[in-house]
Amino acid sequence: MTDTQAGTLNALALYGLALLLAAAFAAQLVLHELPCPLCLLQRILFALLAIGPILNIRFGPRPSHYALSLLTAVLGAAVSTRQVLLHILPGDAGYGSALLGHHYYTWALTGFIAAIVLLAAMLLFDRQFDHRAAPGVAPGKFAQGAVWLVVGLTALNVLSTLLECGFAACADNPIVYELLKQAS
Amino acid sequence: MEFTALFLAITIAMLAAWHGPRPVAIGLFAVILAACVATLLHHATDRLTLSF
Numbered sequence: 177m178t179d180t181q182a183g184t185l186n187a188l189a190l191y192g193l194a195l196l197l198a199a200a201f202a203a204q205l206v207l208h209e210l211p212c213p214l215c216l217l218q219r220i221l222f223a224l225l226a227i228g229p230i231l232n233i234r235f236g237p238r239p240s241h242y243a244l245s246l247l248t249a250v251l252g253a254a255v256s257t258r259q260v261l262l263h264i265l266p267g268d269a270g271y272g273s274a275l276l277g278h279h280y281y282t283w284a285l286t287g288f289i290a291a292i293v294l295l296a297a298m299l300l301f302d303r304q305f306d307h308r309a310a311p312g313v314a315p316g317k318f319a320q321g322a323v324w325l326v327v328g329l330t331a332l333n334v335l336s337t338l339l340e341c342g343f344a345a346c347a348d349n350p351i352v353y354e355l356l357k358q359a360s
Numbered sequence: 361m362e363f364t365a366l367f368l369a370i371t372i373a374m375l376a377a378w379h380g381p382r383p384v385a386i387g388l389f390a391v392i393l394a395a396c397v398a399t400l401l402h403h404a405t406d407r408l409t410l411s412f
Contacts, residue, residue, distance in 0.1 A: 234378060330367060
């Protein structure tokens with residue numbers, strides 16, 4: 177795998193993360209399900225996963241960039257495991273609605289584990305680290321679009337979380353946008 | 361409030377990774393990751409009831 181091919185795969189990973197962040201927004205806006213604190217933390221860690229691919233696209237693939245994403249994915253798996261365990265008791269209906277039989281935090285755990293496996297698989301290809309693109313070569317429109325999409329969705333989450341939590345600690349089981357409630 | 365700050369910090373770290381110096385982006389990443397660990401530990405103080 178060349179560094180160009182690795183760059184394309186990193187851009188694809190960013191589109192995947194953008195799709196995930198957009199799906200979380202869709203659940204929030206369409207189903208009117210406000211994310212709980214642990215749900216927000218998982219969303220934050222999915223956004224943080226994007227730093228590694230952005231660095232790979234800009235500076236060329238490096239093992240240290242993949243390591244950033246690996247550390248994030250491990251922490252994300254820990255957070256989602258924590259939430260799965262909170263609702264593991266028989267008879268517990270879980271938090272929020274289920275998608276294809278699994279709650280969002282269970283899907284998040286699956287996503288973080290998949291990220292760990294995919295990152296490990298990417299690290300198997302040594303040749304991507306041998307042929308670094310010349311500095312100053314601008315990434316293509318495909319990669320630029322992926323970066324700006326994920327940056328935009330993360331920025332929208334700043335606004336959404338501010339509306340949900342206001343300037344205080346977020347509610348454990350949020351049902352209204354605190355900032356909108358204060359304004360009305 | 362801490363979640364808004366974390367999302368804002370990640371947006372800034374992404375922009376630093378895309379436009380700024382690499383050490384700044386990695387430094388910001390480290391601070392955010394540490395803050396996420398602290399947030400998890402804060403929320404992990406709730407009682408965890410297990411089925412066994």
